[in-house]
Amino acid sequence: MTRDLDNVKVTKIGFLIQVKRIMSELRAAGLIIFRRMASEIEYLLMQTSYGIHHWTPPKGHVDPGESDRETALRETQEEAGLKSEDFSLIEEFRKEVKYKVNGEPKTVIYWLAELRDPNSQVVLSEEHQDYRWLPLTEACTLAGFKDMIHILHECNDYLKKADCRL
Numbered sequence: 001m002t003r004d005l006d007n008v009k010v011t012k013i014g015f016l017i018q019v020k021r022i023m024s025e026l027r028a029a030g031l032i033i034f035r036r037m038a039s040e041i042e043y044l045l046m047q048t049s050y051g052i053h054h055w056t057p058p059k060g061h062v063d064p065g066e067s068d069r070e071t072a073l074r075e076t077q078e079e080a081g082l083k084s085e086d087f088s089l090i091e092e093f094r095k096e097v098k099y100k101v102n103g104e105p106k107t108v109i110y111w112l113a114e115l116r117d118p119n120s121q122v123v124l125s126e127e128h129q130d131y132r133w134l135p136l137t138e139a140c141t142l143a144g145f146k147d148m149i150h151i152l153h154e155c156n157d158y159l160k161k162a163d164c165r166l
């Protein structure tokens with residue numbers, strides 16, 4: 001009986017640790033936005049104005065009570081000045097990237113989205129100092145991180161399969 005109670009306690013503690021871990025996990029969401037130009041597809045990357053000035057698609061932290069999708073749309077508008085009516089969201093293309101920031105696990109959810117008017121203006125916030133529309137190879141070079149490069153290739157493969165004139 002005592003042993004059973006001990007097992008219940010251990011299970012409960014394990015469960016609470018797991019919940020705490022999930023609650024404290026950094027979570028962000030964003031959009032990999034592409035536009036169709038005459039000869040190729042280009043992806044939007046923005047360069048942070050802080051830290052190591054890395055290049056990233058628009059994304060940001062999921063606020064309490066917000067869904068990942070809501071965050072992705074809000075951050076895209078805040079960081080790139082692109083509203084939901086400016087692009088078509090490809091709901092079925094949803095990818096997760098996991099990495100550590102200052103030793104803490106971070107999960108980023110990305111959807112793929114196509115800019116409706118390729119000439120739409122990107123308007124940066126103070127969080128970014130530059131942006132570029134880049135074909136796959138150049139986008140991978142600037143993105144730098146292995147997982148991000150992998151996702152960009154998955155975007156390209158997805159668009160090829162969807163027969164999107166790549």
Ligand SMILES: Nc1ncnc2c1ncn2[C@@H]1O[C@H](COP(=O)(O)OP(=O)(O)OP(=O)(O)OP(=O)(O)OC[C@H]2O[C@@H](n3cnc4c(N)ncnc43)[C@H](O)[C@@H]2O)[C@@H](O)[C@H]1O
Nearest residue numbers: 028048050051052054056059060061099101127145147148
């Ligand atoms: N160093 C700094 N100095 C001043 N202000 C800062 C700051 N870092 C963040 N801030 C502030 O935090 C805010 C960001 O908030 P949000 O805008 O809400 O969130 P975010 O895009 O997820 O931010 P961040 O740039 O930190 O995330 P990322 O995962 O790309 O990047 C986080 C880290 O993970 C690394 N990383 C990015 N992508 C990675 C990947 N795919 N794999 C491995 N590491 C990756 C990056 O190099 C980076 O070091 C900014 O407004 C800024 O004010």
